[in-house]
Amino acid sequence: MDEHKETLRVGAAVRRRRRTLELTLSAVAERSGLSVPFLSQVENERARPSHRSLEKVADALGTTAVELLAAADPARTVDLVRADDTSVDEGDSADTVVRSLVRGHHQMHAQEFVGDHDPGREFQLRNDVLMYVTEGAVEVEADGRAYRLVRGDTLYLTGGVRHRWRATVPDTRVLVVAVAEHIDAVDEPGPK
Numbered sequence: 506m507d508e509h510k511e512t513l514r515v516g517a518a519v520r521r522r523r524r525t526l527e528l529t530l531s532a533v534a535e536r537s538g539l540s541v542p543f544l545s546q547v548e549n550e551r552a553r554p555s556h557r558s559l560e561k562v563a564d565a566l567g568t569t570a571v572e573l574l575a576a577a578d579p580a581r582t583v584d585l586v587r588a589d590d591t592s593v594d595e596g597d598s599a600d601t602v603v604r605s606l607v608r609g610h611h612q613m614h615a616q617e618f619v620g621d622h623d624p625g626r627e628f629q630l631r632n633d634v635l636m637y638v639t640e641g642a643v644e645v646e647a648d649g650r651a652y653r654l655v656r657g658d659t660l661y662l663t664g665g666v667r668h669r670w671r672a673t674v675p676d677t678r679v680l681v682v683a684v685a686e687h688i689d690a691v692d693e694p695g696p697k
Contacts, residue, residue: 518576536565624671632684641677645670
């Protein structure tokens, strides 16, 4: 069996989410800043969005790129992602590569970021996140504090902590592992 034959088909996940929200392609285009023809091509698997475009679509649909990717591929018990896997996404710039290290609808998601990404983009995930710097250095702003991480450093963020980060050294590699958004891993406040 050729492990590289199967690629993530995110178009169906985008269409399902859009229809669940009862949105038109025009409404998603307006919210995301992307064109209707491009969104139509994505939904019909005739175009594969970059990581940045997928984030824009996810924001417009009130979800995350990770969740759209997770919904794009059925669950597996064993899934191998090779280092030379060609299903990587361009990130926010030509100097950025984002590679999903876990495919499918699982309880955990992991991505490798190589280079920099949009440092102005703020994240607030429902569940816990772990950032591990495998090469280079990053600055992270989390919960009102700044942290400088270098190779080998790990930063753990509990669910709900607003954060943003940026690479401070060329060719920085960051591993981001998160509990999937569809998992109720965080106790919701309220009466028990």
